[in-house]
Amino acid sequence: MNTRNIEILVGAFVVLAIIAMVMLSLKVSNLASYGGDDDGYEIQAQFENIGGLKERSPVSAGGVRVGKVSAITYNNKQFTAVVTLQIEGKYQFPVDTSASILTAGLLGEQYVGLSPGGDEENLVAGGEIDITQSALVLEQVIGQFLYSKAQEE
Amino acid sequence: MIFDNIDMDIERGKVTAIMGPSGSGKTTLLKLIGGQLKPDSGSVIVDGENVHQLSQSALYDLRRRTMGMLFQSGALLTDLSVYDNVAFPLREHTTLPEEAIHHLILLKLEAVGLRGARHLMPAELSGGMARRVALARAIALDPQMIMFDEPFTGQDPISMGVLVKLIHDMNQALGMTAVVVSHDVNETASISDYIYVISDGKVVQSGSPDALKHSDSAWVKQFLDGDADGPVPFHYAAEPLIDDLMGGIKSVRS
């Protein structure tokens, strides 16, 4: 094997590896969406209970993905979960938009669903969504169901 | 302990031979001279420098300036051709242009008679040819001294004759100091100026080849003449044969 052929093959090997890495970062993972970080803006929403919501969970409006959950903290004064939503810059929502934590399918992952209101004014960076609906926690639902059944009898 | 109180002088420009039976540590001695092994005590002085007290870079410098070594197997780099093997020390240690290196290689290969074999790979060479290529490589940087580790072992008579001639010519024509480690008595004696005979870690006898031939040590006589029995017994130490035969086979098993 002469030096030139070896160099060509090694070059091809490295190129192949670079293609693989590009595919892993753009096609397989969410690196592409990191690029949009600067364009987006962040708003906050407080929930009584967020259930299984995690950082990076999707935020959608009308079934279309419009952003992601960028941070989850706990407000120790009002005893609520504070969820920071990162919304892509091309989407605007009225200030009276409501947010609820929903589940995709029966066992699917949880996401934040936005239902736009009718106000003229739009939410801006740092704004807050006032109307929120917590996650549906299966145990609580069953508990309430049993309780109301018991009262009926 | 491999050596005990050994004291040798290797004269500049002469062929000095170190002879002794297999396993007497002759190769170890060369590695001590080359600085590849460190003695527990004692010193090796090459060209005025104590080999074992040099820093690594100074040792490499000393090797580059003064030493070449021809290994028993030739130690050619198997992934390089004959040409590139001889070029190796030149490319590593000099900044000569490739054209000058090319001329040097051809001259060195011509000296060992293998200019025509320059495109072969080491695997395609016979043992004798591999040693000649290794010799060309060892003299590539014109060292002051070359150490030969068992240069004649396992060679057919013709290759042996070629190597004897080459060592002799290098010494005569270029004035290189040669240290030959060997147990091939006749070939070694024919080219050396001075011979050390070592055994059991000691210098048993030393002197010119002629002086050794008339040695009155029975051991040296046996070694030089190649007698089967003598001070070195034919039999490995064992109990008398008759006891062994009558003793049954249990003693072997246990």
Next chain:
Amino acid sequence: MIADKVLNKLQQVGYKTLSRFSRVGRASLFLWQVLLSLPYVIQRPRLLVRQLYYVGVQTLLIILVAGLFVGMVLALQAYIVLVDFGAEESISLMVSLSILRELGPVFTGLLFAGRAGSALTAEIGLMKSTEQLSGMEMMAVNPMKYIIAPRFLAGVIAVPLLTSIFMAIAILGGYFVATEMLGIYEGVFWSQMQNNVDFYDDVINGMIKSLVFGFVVVWIAVFEGHDCMPTSEGLGQATTRTVVHGSLAVLGLDFILTALMFNV
């Protein structure tokens, strides 16, 4: 009598323990010398390229084949489990996360130890037993710089490259099975993956793992070759040790790294 035997045994255990320690010591010292020799390799990229060919290009085929099949099998297995929950659309998630986080780095590490690691040990061991290393020293060329360091660096570079190729081909294998055989929609396959695979947490962590595995496996391989007894028996033992110790090191380190990275 029995006391004698016990004493004897104890002596052996003590001796073995000491020789283990001395091996670790020698291996560490060896690594230090290799690292010191790396600048030499940077000045001679040709040596590096040649070794990249031996450890990288020649390992590529087995990586491609293994990756493809691992990805395809994973997709089938994921389907069998997920279809019971009506969640077969998450197949891509299961395939990609297992490949990126675990199987890619670990498989590549094991295959590399078996294919390239053993070859490295055998090659260096053979050079030692044919006196090529000594010969080089006597020519005042440090074999640490000329032989060991380029192989070491090439291995450390090649393993992450091979890993990324393994990951990509495995995911493509999973994609093929999921869309062609199991009838998952192409768009669903990729969007599920993109929504849930994080570049830093999953891809980068996987690559860090592979870098660590490569470093350790190559270290073991070149050390075993350089440290072996220069006989055919010693050479065989050293090659076996490279594969066994290399594989165990990959698996053990994988556990530690997983525990550290995914803060379980």
